[in-house]
Amino acid sequence: MRVVTWNVNSLRARLERVEEWIIEAQPDVLCIQETKLADDGFPALTFEALGYESAHYGQGQWNGVAILSKVGIDDVVTNFSSGIDPDPDARIITATCGGVRISCCYVPNGRSLEDDHYTYKLSWLDRLVEHLQSDTSPDADVIVTGDFNIAPEDRDVHDMSKFQNATHVTDAERDRLAALEQWGLTDLFRQVHPDVDSVYSWWDYRGGDFHLGRGLRIDLVLGSATVADRCEWSTVDRNARKGKSPSDHAPVLVDLNY
């Protein structure tokens, strides 16, 4: 089973490229972030024609998350699990696909360390742990994936000197990733490639950053122990960042022996 996360930065602007990529890469489950669509604008029929069931949680102009699946899509939960302080934005959708409980997340950017949005980001990540506690168990087959807007380690950042007093790399943010690991999740790309540095999943559109290799690895696929045991491969498809009208993020794939 191939599970992929991809922040497409507007599904309307990216639909043609997403369709082409799906045909080429044949994911069983594709988790999409930043659809920037309302639910009634989500192209479910386009994905159905490619063999996918889908579930979308959107709000319009900003944010929006979706799960596409060839292996079933059941027990869909939009937003955090009930009982948790709900998020005002459409940033998380959870579903069971092929027996795996999958949460597709678009973690708030944070903007800057002084911004209220940074506090919101940290609180959002705290609530993600509460969501998992309530929704499932670390003993189950669980994947938590998406755009985390956090680089787990310095080697996931092209140039740490550019991230002094910046978001995405702070101890507070990395502590939240540690809390997810503490809950029972493993960064599957890092498990497969323990010694590989400077692999990125996002590059700023500005300044030729992609061409110059200036990126961050902020798109993650986290798996519970049983998923990690069955993880056979992971890669970032940086080819998807090339060419005409790419997203600023590349898809991150994991292949699981399910």
Added chain:
DNA sequence: ATGGTAGCATCGCTA
């Protein structure tokens, strides 16, 4: 030190 690009409901915000 700044600005660079892309997408949106576009002249200002979000990333």
